[in-house]
Amino acid sequence: MADSELKPTLHHLNNSQSQRILWLLEELDIPYNLSLHKRGESGPNKARAPPELKETHPLGKAPQLETADGRVVVESLVIARYLIETYDKSGKFRGDSAANDWIRDDELCNLASATISAPMTLELVFNLLVQSSPFFIRPLVSVIHKQVYKAFTGPELDLYFQYLNDQLGDQDYFMGTSPGRADFIISWPVDMCVQNQFVDLEKYPKLAVWSRRCQDRPAWKRSMEKGNGYSLQFKL
Ligand SMILES: N[C@@H](CCC(=O)N[C@@H](CS)C(=O)NCC(=O)O)C(=O)O
Structure with a gap:
């Protein structure tokens, strides 16, 4: 073989x-x-x-x-x-303890993949809409985008990011002393929202420290070297 x-x-x-x-x-x-x-x-x-x-x-x-x-x-x-x-x-x-069990792992994974994905994708679509609108209607589309952000996507993202920040508590990672599945899965919506400036991560200090901690790990650095780019700002 x-x-x-x-x-x-x-x-x-x-x-x-x-x-x-x-x-x-x-x-x-x-x-x-x-x-x-x-x-x-x-x-x-x-x-x-x-x-x-x-x-x-x-x-x-x-x-x-x-x-x-x-x-x-x-x-x-x-x-x-x-x-x-x-x-x-x-x-x-x-997970390193009874508190960091499979239910927590599954809840956080689903929050990251399904729940956060809804406002995040809407923001992405609005960004692309503004970018690709003919110049004479772009200011109008931009105003609509700002209203949607203010009334819906902004508060939704804030709710989930604040929740993730609180869920970290005093732990280094969501699943304890080492990253678990939830940490790997959460990294994507966090990076996506940060790179596209959908959220200001500094408003969520524990999450900001967690993100830096993940990216300081030798394995993350190796993955960045072996991969072929991780720039998440999409342009049409
Ligand atoms: N729900 C899937 C999503 C997979 C997915 O949509 N991947 C994107 C990359 S972020 C993709 O392949 N996009 C390229 C395309 O749709 O053309 C997962 O969790 O893996």
């Missing part, structure tokens, strides 16, 4: 949420194959995943994890769970 078949393979897309899976693989310190893919740079596929990602899974999104026995797993929450359950033999990334 070829060596590559014995390892999982991460299909990673630049400037995307698969960075958090690359980070987890580096934390787990296991052998894996990395298949780097790049978003389109021009034309109708600009900023979208390249077509070759559909060769491994019909949705054509990243991340995709091909397991060592050839199954293709999608959805970051599931991939992170699979990797931790399969490769975290010492339980380092599974």
